[in-house]
Amino acid sequence: MDQFLMQIFAVIHQIPIGKVSTYGEIAKLAGYPGYARHVGKALGNLPEQSTLPWQRVINSQGRISLKDQDLVRQREALIEEGVEVSVDGKVSLRKYRWQP
Secondary structure, eight states, rough: OHHHHHHHHHHHHHHHHHOOEEEEHHHHHHHTOHHHHHHHHHHHHHHHHOOHHHHHOTTTBBBOOOOOOHHHHHHHHHHHHHOOOOOOOOOOOOHOOOOO
């Protein structure tokens, strides 16, 4: 695994249950500011059995970026963790943003 992936996965593993972070914040904390899209791409390539809490990463508008069944899957995972998510995938960053 390359250094970029190791760094972003290490940051994502730190997000506590019931909190979310954004692709851009993950990239910045991992030492790669400006690489938000790359974080999204890396999460999109995770294997099914991954234990990485990918569901805790959303976009900078506080929305789930995924569509259709993937949006439903991420929304349900967040709700299970106590995060309020609207039907269309909106999360209150003011309330649920992780502040490391």
